Amino acid sequence: MYIVTKLHYHQQSHTLDVYFDDGQQYTLSAELLRTHSPSAEVQGHGKGEMKLVLNKHNVAIASIEPVGHYAVRLCFDDGHNTGLFSWQYLRTLCTDQQALWARYLERVKTHQDSEHSVPIKFMP
Template structure:
């Protein structure tokens, strides 16, 4: 299902996808941690790599990949996932369930959405 509109909302850190009268907003973080890339999905069932520390990730660019997908480039260097129309629509429809599952996996792994910060002390 091809979206009828696609907008990047930099101020609210989300991508807005329209499907007829329905509008969905997917945060940059949500899109990044649910990237369809092998880096995230792994190379088979059970090989997924939990993404963490992505709360403040920024979408730098979005490009069409032929007539079937979007290539998203994030400021953490991730740029290898092609989000096809079917997958994007799936993310829109299942966002609540996918997000809750992600937060649960983070908690079970003892990881956080926030990136690790380094505190420097003057000597």
């Protein structure tokens, strides 16, 4: 199990540096953290696919609150603050961020394509 030793938020770039006890350091965007929040609101309440959170390009982290010695609560400036980011979940986001982000962008595109499609009615 990995332990986070330091978190550093960059207000200008809206990125969070995450440092682990094994010496690894990663940078995550506030947008990725918000769209992949571990909250039930985002993850859903069952085994179905997580909810699609849109329009978080400019979201920022308003505060970071420690939760014991195992997690942090990230409070975002859009009011979302119900996700507890465990050290293990943060590590997963860090190591899998490219695949997670690619899947997210694919879901956004599918949503946008279906939203903009207009059914064509053919009249006899």
